Amino acid sequence: MQTTNIFSFHGGIHPPENKAQSLTLPLGHPSLPKELILPLSQHIGQSSRPLVSQGEQVLKGQAIAINNGFLSSFLHAPTSGSITAIEERVIAHPSGLSDLCIVIEPDGDDNWTERKPLNDWRRISKTDVLSYLAEMGIVGMGGAGFPTQVKLQGAHKHPLTHFIINAAECEPYITADDMLIREKTEQLVLGIEVLQHLVEADQVIIGIEDNKPQAIAALNNALAQHNSTIQVAVVPTKYPSGGEKQLIQLLTGKEVPSGQHPADIGILCQNVGTCVAVHDAIYLGQPLITRFTTLTGDALKAPQNVEVLLGTPVKHLLDYAQATHKKISRLVMGGPMMGFTLNSIDAPIVKTSNCILAASKKELPAPAPEQACIRCGMCEQVCPASLLPQQLLWFSKSQEFEKAEHYNLFDCIECGACSYVCPSSIPLVQYYRHTKSSIREAREAAVKSDLAKQRFEARKARQEAEAAEKEAKRLARQKASAQKTEGKSTATEAKKATPPAAETKTAILDESKKLKVDIALAKNKLKKLQKQLVEAQENEHVEEINHLQLQVTEQEKILTSLEQQLEKMATTPAEKSTKAAPAPVNEELKKAKIDVALIGAKLKKAQKQLAESPDDKELKANVSELEKGLVQAQSLLDRLTPSTAAQKADMLQKASSKPTVNDDLKKAKIDLAIAKAAVKKVEKALKKAEELKAPEADTLRQQLLEAQQRVDSLEKALSNPQTQSPMTEATESNASTDESAAKNEQIKKQKIASAMAKAAINKLKKRLAAEPDQAESIQQEIAAAEKRQQEADALLAQLTQSQDTM
Amino acid sequence: MALLRITSPHTQRAGRRTSWVMLMVILATIPGIAVQSWLFGWGTLINIAIAAITALLSEAAVLSMRRRSVVFFLTDYSALLTAVLLGIALPPSVPWWVTVTAVAFAVIFAKQLYGGLGNNPFNPAMVGYAIVLVSFPVPMTQWVGASDMVSSGSMMSLSQSLQAIFHHLPSIDSYTMATPLDGFKHKDSLSSAAAFNSIVSLKGANLSSWLFINSAYLLGGLILLVLRIITWHTPVAVLSSLAVISGVFYLIDPNHAATPWFHLTTGAAMFGAFFIATDPVTSCTSNRGKLVYGTGIGILIYVIRTWGGYPDGVAFGVLLMNFAAPLIDYYTQPRTYGHKKAKKGLTIKEDN
Structure with a gap:
C-alpha cells in the first residue's frame, strides 16, 4: 500500500479531545421509543413530500416521503407502526423552531417491507444506481445532509483525481465515526467500492486523524484482506482537519477555490457514515433509517455510542444513557465547536445528528463576559482559512459590510477556532454569522430594488410612449378637423333642412337624461342594499337577510325596468325618424361605454378582493358574473359602434369617411389595450395564485384563456373595420343602413333581455342552493325567469330572421 | 430545566x-x-x-x-x-x-x-x-x-x-x-575608536551593564514567544532591520558609525523590540504586516539615534509606525484559503 503525502493547513487548534468517555462502553442499541418523529426536512434543500396520511400503517423501510425537487430526499419508516400525526414538532435545528414531521407510533413488531438489494450494481447503468441511492434516502451524514446522488452527479463535471473518505472526526467528544469504522469496517470498504465504481477517481484516500489507532488498524486489516487500492492517510490530530476544505488541503495540498466546490478541482469527499449507508442500501436493500450517534457529556452516567433509529427523541436517548437531567445545563447536537444547542429534549435524531452532548455547567460553563478586542492576533494564528478575524470583527461591529466582504468574510467556515482562542471571550463566529446574513439580506434587497427600478423605468417609458402617441393622434385629429370644416359647409345645408328633427332630438335627450339620473339613483340604492345584505350575511341575521334579499330583488326589478325604458327611449326615436337616429345611438353608445367602464371597475374591485381572500366563493361567483356582464357590455358596445360609424359615415359623406374610420380604429385599439391589460392582470393573478398554491388557479387560468380570446377577437376586429366600414359605406344605401341599424338595436335589446334573464336564473339557482327552505318561491321565480328568457329568445330569433331576409 | x-x-x-x-x-x-x-x-x-x-x-x-x-x-x-x-x-x-x-x-x-x-x-x-x-x-x-x-x-x-x-x-x-547612546551621540568629530577610548560613558563597564539589561529583556521576550503571547515577526523585524541598517552604515563608514552589536545591546533595543513594538492594539495585524511594521521601527530607531535630536529612538519610532499601521494592514492582508492572490489595499476588485 502506498503512503500518501500529508500536507498541512494554516492555523488550527488543539482543544481537549474528550473522546475517551464515549468509547468505554460498547455500541449500544436503544429500545424502540414510544414514538418516532421524522422531520420532513433532514437534508439541505426542499422538504420531502409525505406519501402517507394519518392513521396509515407502515412497514419498516417503507418510503413515507418522496423527494420534492432536485435537492431533496426520500424518507423511510424506521420501524413498522402507524402514522399518528403529520404535524409541526420541535426539530433539531439551530433556530429551535418547529417544522412539519411525520410521527410514527411503533407497533413493536419491526416488520420489514420487502427489501430489494441492488446486487447487479456493477452491470446496470450508473444513473440507475444513483436514482436507486436517491430512493434509499441517502444524504451526506457528515453534517450538511447534502443528497448524495446530487453530489455524485456533480462529481462528473471534471475527471476526479481524488476520492476522499472523511474519517477525520476532528470535533472533540464525538466518536461516532470512530465506532462506525470499528464496527462496520467491512461494510465501509464495500460501500467505498460502490462509490468508487460510480465516480471512478484516480485515487481513493481515507483521511483519518491519528487519535483513532483502533479504527486505523481495523481499516488497514480490512483493506489488506480485500487487496484494495484504497489508501489510508493518517493525519495529525488538529481541529478542524475534518473540515472538507481542510482535509482536501491535508491530503492533496490543493485548495478549493473560493466560491467553488471540490468537484471543480476534481475532488470528491464523502463521510464514512454515508459510505456505510450506501453499502446497506446496495447490498441489503436497507434505506437510510439508522445512524451512529455519540451520547456523551458529564450529565450522562453511561456515555456511549449508539446505533439509533432516525426520529428517536433525544429524551429517549438521554434516558438510555442514564442522564441526570438536573445536571444538563447545555444540550448540544453535534460537537462543542460547531454543534448547536437544543431547545428541548423532545427534538428527534435526524440523518445528520452525529452527537448529543449533554454538558454540565462545569463542563461547558457559560461564556465569560466579552472584553475589548486587543488585536492580539491569536485568532489570526489559528484561522484555517487564513483570514484576519480581528479585522473582520472590527468591520462587523461597525457594519462596514463592503470591507468585511473585501476581507473575504464569506470564506469563513465558521469552525469556531477564533472564538475558542480569543482571550477577550468575543463570540467572533456569531458576529460573522450575523454579518453574513446581513450582507445576504442586503444583496436580496438590492436585487429587489433593481427590479423595482427596472419596472419603474419601463413604466415611465411606456407612459412617455403613450403621451407621444396621444400627441400624434391629436395632431392627426387637428388635421382631420381642418378637412372636416370644408366638408361641413355642405353638411350644414342638410342640417338646416331638418329643424323639427333636431327639436325632438333635444326633447328625447332631456327625457333620457332624467331616466339616467333615475337609473343612477336606483343603482345607488341597490348598491347600498347589497352592502347591507352582505353585512347581514356576515353577521348571520337570518330575518334581515330575507328582508334585504327581497328589497334587493325589487330594486333590481326597478332598475331593469328603468333601463328598459331608457333603451326604448333610445330605440323608438330611431324607428320614428331615421334622421334623429344618430343621437340615441350615440346615447346608447355612451351608456354602453359607461356600462363597460362600470362593470370593469367593479370587476377590478372584486378581483382585488378575491386576491385578498382567495377562498371566498361568493366573491368568485360575483367576479364571474361581472365578467359575463363585461363581455355582454363589450359586445353591445362593439355592435353599436359599427352602426354609428355607418351613420356618421353617411352623414359626413365620403369626404369625411377617413376620420370616422380613424375613430373606429382608435376605439378598437383602446379596447384591445384594455383587453390586453386585463389579460396581463389575470396572468399576474394566476402567477400569484400559483405561487400561493391557491385553489382558484384553475379558474384564473380559465379567465386568462377567455381574456386572451377576447384580445384575439378584438385584434381581428381591429383589422376588420379598416376593410369593412369603407365597404359597407360603398355598397349600402343610407336608408337600408338606418333600417338595419334599428333592427340591430332591437336584436341587441332582445339579446340583452335574454342574457339578463339567464343571469337572473343563475342567481336564483344559486340562491336555491343557499336557502333550500325557500325552495318553492325561488323555483317559481326561476320558472318565471326562464319563461322570460324563452320569450326573449323567440323574439330574438324572429328578429334575426327578418334581418336575414332583408 | x-x-x-x-x-x-x-x-x-x-x-x-x-x-x-x-x-x-x-x-x-x-x-x-x-x-x-x-x-x-x-x-x-x-x-x-x-x-x-x-x-x-x-x-x-x-x-x-x-x-x-x-x-x-x-x-x-x-x-x-x-x-x-x-x-x-x-x-x-x-x-x-x-x-x-x-x-x-x-x-x-x-x-x-x-x-x-x-x-x-x-x-x-x-x-x-x-x-x-x-x-x-x-x-x-x-x-x-x-x-x-x-x-x-x-x-x-x-x-x-x-x-x-x-x-x-x-x-x-x-x-x-550619560548613557552609551548619549555619549556616542555627543562624540562630535571624534572617530569611533577614539570615542570609545576617551568618553567615560562608552567605557567597557557601562557598555556591559547595558548589555546585561538588554539580555534580560531578551530573555523576557523569549518567554513571551514561548507562551505564544507574541509572535516572532515584530521583534525579529525590529532587531534585524536595526542590525542591517547599522551594519550597512558601519561598512560604509567604520570610523564614525557604531557597530550593529553596539546598537543592539544599548538603550532600549531589546525592551523596545519585545515589549513595546509588540503591543498588539497599536501594531499591525497580519504576520506580513508585523514584519513591515517592525522593519520600519528598526530603521527609525537607527535614524533617530544617528541623526535625530534624541539619544534613543524607540519611543518616536514606535509612535511613527503606529501612524502607519492601519495603512500597512490594508496592504499586507494574508492570502485567504482558496484565493490565488492576497488582496491589496481597499479597492474592491473582481475576486480572485
Missing part, C-alpha cells in the same frame, strides 16, 4: 484571558527589572510603584466618569502593564512628578479618551514617555551610571533614591552619567 441556548463554539481555551495575557507580559519584564535594579539601584522599582498607583487611580477615575465597571476593567491589568513599561523606561532617578505626568497622560489621554483598551491608535506608554521627554528633557536624560564608574563610586541607597525622586538630592550628579 432551562437549557442554555447559545451559538457555537461552546468551549473556550481555559485560562488564557486578556488579563492573563497582560499579567504574563508584566511578569516577563521581571528579569529586566531585576537586572536594572541590580545595576542602578532602587530607582526603577520606586518608579514602577509610583507609575502603578497613578495608572490605577487615573484609570479608575476615567472609568467611573465613563460609567464603566471599574473593577472589571482594572482587573484586565492593561493599565498596570502601561505603568510597568513606563516605570522601566523612565530614568531611575527621575522626579516623581515626571512619572506621574507621563503615566496619567498615557492612561487618560492616550488610552481612555480614545475609548479605553483596544481602541487606542498609539502605544500609551510611549505617548507618555514622549510627552515627558519633550517637556522635561533635563531629568529625562540623567541616567544613573554603573556604580564603579560614577564619581561617588557607589550605587544610590534606598533613602538616596527616595530623596532623589521625591525631594531633591544635591549630590545627584555624582551618581548619574
Whole structure:
C-alpha cells in the first residue's frame, strides 16, 4: 500500500479531545421509543413530500416521503407502526423552531417491507444506481445532509483525481465515526467500492486523524484482506482537519477555490457514515433509517455510542444513557465547536445528528463576559482559512459590510477556532454569522430594488410612449378637423333642412337624461342594499337577510325596468325618424361605454378582493358574473359602434369617411389595450395564485384563456373595420343602413333581455342552493325567469330572421 | 430545566484571558527589572510603584466618569502593564512628578479618551514617555551610571533614591552619567575608536551593564514567544532591520558609525523590540504586516539615534509606525484559503 503525502493547513487548534468517555462502553442499541418523529426536512434543500396520511400503517423501510425537487430526499419508516400525526414538532435545528414531521407510533413488531438489494450494481447503468441511492434516502451524514446522488452527479463535471473518505472526526467528544469504522469496517470498504465504481477517481484516500489507532488498524486489516487500492492517510490530530476544505488541503495540498466546490478541482469527499449507508442500501436493500450517534457529556452516567433509529427523541436517548437531567445545563447536537444547542429534549435524531452532548455547567460553563478586542492576533494564528478575524470583527461591529466582504468574510467556515482562542471571550463566529446574513439580506434587497427600478423605468417609458402617441393622434385629429370644416359647409345645408328633427332630438335627450339620473339613483340604492345584505350575511341575521334579499330583488326589478325604458327611449326615436337616429345611438353608445367602464371597475374591485381572500366563493361567483356582464357590455358596445360609424359615415359623406374610420380604429385599439391589460392582470393573478398554491388557479387560468380570446377577437376586429366600414359605406344605401341599424338595436335589446334573464336564473339557482327552505318561491321565480328568457329568445330569433331576409 | 441556548463554539481555551495575557507580559519584564535594579539601584522599582498607583487611580477615575465597571476593567491589568513599561523606561532617578505626568497622560489621554483598551491608535506608554521627554528633557536624560564608574563610586541607597525622586538630592550628579547612546551621540568629530577610548560613558563597564539589561529583556521576550503571547515577526523585524541598517552604515563608514552589536545591546533595543513594538492594539495585524511594521521601527530607531535630536529612538519610532499601521494592514492582508492572490489595499476588485 502506498503512503500518501500529508500536507498541512494554516492555523488550527488543539482543544481537549474528550473522546475517551464515549468509547468505554460498547455500541449500544436503544429500545424502540414510544414514538418516532421524522422531520420532513433532514437534508439541505426542499422538504420531502409525505406519501402517507394519518392513521396509515407502515412497514419498516417503507418510503413515507418522496423527494420534492432536485435537492431533496426520500424518507423511510424506521420501524413498522402507524402514522399518528403529520404535524409541526420541535426539530433539531439551530433556530429551535418547529417544522412539519411525520410521527410514527411503533407497533413493536419491526416488520420489514420487502427489501430489494441492488446486487447487479456493477452491470446496470450508473444513473440507475444513483436514482436507486436517491430512493434509499441517502444524504451526506457528515453534517450538511447534502443528497448524495446530487453530489455524485456533480462529481462528473471534471475527471476526479481524488476520492476522499472523511474519517477525520476532528470535533472533540464525538466518536461516532470512530465506532462506525470499528464496527462496520467491512461494510465501509464495500460501500467505498460502490462509490468508487460510480465516480471512478484516480485515487481513493481515507483521511483519518491519528487519535483513532483502533479504527486505523481495523481499516488497514480490512483493506489488506480485500487487496484494495484504497489508501489510508493518517493525519495529525488538529481541529478542524475534518473540515472538507481542510482535509482536501491535508491530503492533496490543493485548495478549493473560493466560491467553488471540490468537484471543480476534481475532488470528491464523502463521510464514512454515508459510505456505510450506501453499502446497506446496495447490498441489503436497507434505506437510510439508522445512524451512529455519540451520547456523551458529564450529565450522562453511561456515555456511549449508539446505533439509533432516525426520529428517536433525544429524551429517549438521554434516558438510555442514564442522564441526570438536573445536571444538563447545555444540550448540544453535534460537537462543542460547531454543534448547536437544543431547545428541548423532545427534538428527534435526524440523518445528520452525529452527537448529543449533554454538558454540565462545569463542563461547558457559560461564556465569560466579552472584553475589548486587543488585536492580539491569536485568532489570526489559528484561522484555517487564513483570514484576519480581528479585522473582520472590527468591520462587523461597525457594519462596514463592503470591507468585511473585501476581507473575504464569506470564506469563513465558521469552525469556531477564533472564538475558542480569543482571550477577550468575543463570540467572533456569531458576529460573522450575523454579518453574513446581513450582507445576504442586503444583496436580496438590492436585487429587489433593481427590479423595482427596472419596472419603474419601463413604466415611465411606456407612459412617455403613450403621451407621444396621444400627441400624434391629436395632431392627426387637428388635421382631420381642418378637412372636416370644408366638408361641413355642405353638411350644414342638410342640417338646416331638418329643424323639427333636431327639436325632438333635444326633447328625447332631456327625457333620457332624467331616466339616467333615475337609473343612477336606483343603482345607488341597490348598491347600498347589497352592502347591507352582505353585512347581514356576515353577521348571520337570518330575518334581515330575507328582508334585504327581497328589497334587493325589487330594486333590481326597478332598475331593469328603468333601463328598459331608457333603451326604448333610445330605440323608438330611431324607428320614428331615421334622421334623429344618430343621437340615441350615440346615447346608447355612451351608456354602453359607461356600462363597460362600470362593470370593469367593479370587476377590478372584486378581483382585488378575491386576491385578498382567495377562498371566498361568493366573491368568485360575483367576479364571474361581472365578467359575463363585461363581455355582454363589450359586445353591445362593439355592435353599436359599427352602426354609428355607418351613420356618421353617411352623414359626413365620403369626404369625411377617413376620420370616422380613424375613430373606429382608435376605439378598437383602446379596447384591445384594455383587453390586453386585463389579460396581463389575470396572468399576474394566476402567477400569484400559483405561487400561493391557491385553489382558484384553475379558474384564473380559465379567465386568462377567455381574456386572451377576447384580445384575439378584438385584434381581428381591429383589422376588420379598416376593410369593412369603407365597404359597407360603398355598397349600402343610407336608408337600408338606418333600417338595419334599428333592427340591430332591437336584436341587441332582445339579446340583452335574454342574457339578463339567464343571469337572473343563475342567481336564483344559486340562491336555491343557499336557502333550500325557500325552495318553492325561488323555483317559481326561476320558472318565471326562464319563461322570460324563452320569450326573449323567440323574439330574438324572429328578429334575426327578418334581418336575414332583408 | 432551562437549557442554555447559545451559538457555537461552546468551549473556550481555559485560562488564557486578556488579563492573563497582560499579567504574563508584566511578569516577563521581571528579569529586566531585576537586572536594572541590580545595576542602578532602587530607582526603577520606586518608579514602577509610583507609575502603578497613578495608572490605577487615573484609570479608575476615567472609568467611573465613563460609567464603566471599574473593577472589571482594572482587573484586565492593561493599565498596570502601561505603568510597568513606563516605570522601566523612565530614568531611575527621575522626579516623581515626571512619572506621574507621563503615566496619567498615557492612561487618560492616550488610552481612555480614545475609548479605553483596544481602541487606542498609539502605544500609551510611549505617548507618555514622549510627552515627558519633550517637556522635561533635563531629568529625562540623567541616567544613573554603573556604580564603579560614577564619581561617588557607589550605587544610590534606598533613602538616596527616595530623596532623589521625591525631594531633591544635591549630590545627584555624582551618581548619574550619560548613557552609551548619549555619549556616542555627543562624540562630535571624534572617530569611533577614539570615542570609545576617551568618553567615560562608552567605557567597557557601562557598555556591559547595558548589555546585561538588554539580555534580560531578551530573555523576557523569549518567554513571551514561548507562551505564544507574541509572535516572532515584530521583534525579529525590529532587531534585524536595526542590525542591517547599522551594519550597512558601519561598512560604509567604520570610523564614525557604531557597530550593529553596539546598537543592539544599548538603550532600549531589546525592551523596545519585545515589549513595546509588540503591543498588539497599536501594531499591525497580519504576520506580513508585523514584519513591515517592525522593519520600519528598526530603521527609525537607527535614524533617530544617528541623526535625530534624541539619544534613543524607540519611543518616536514606535509612535511613527503606529501612524502607519492601519495603512500597512490594508496592504499586507494574508492570502485567504482558496484565493490565488492576497488582496491589496481597499479597492474592491473582481475576486480572485
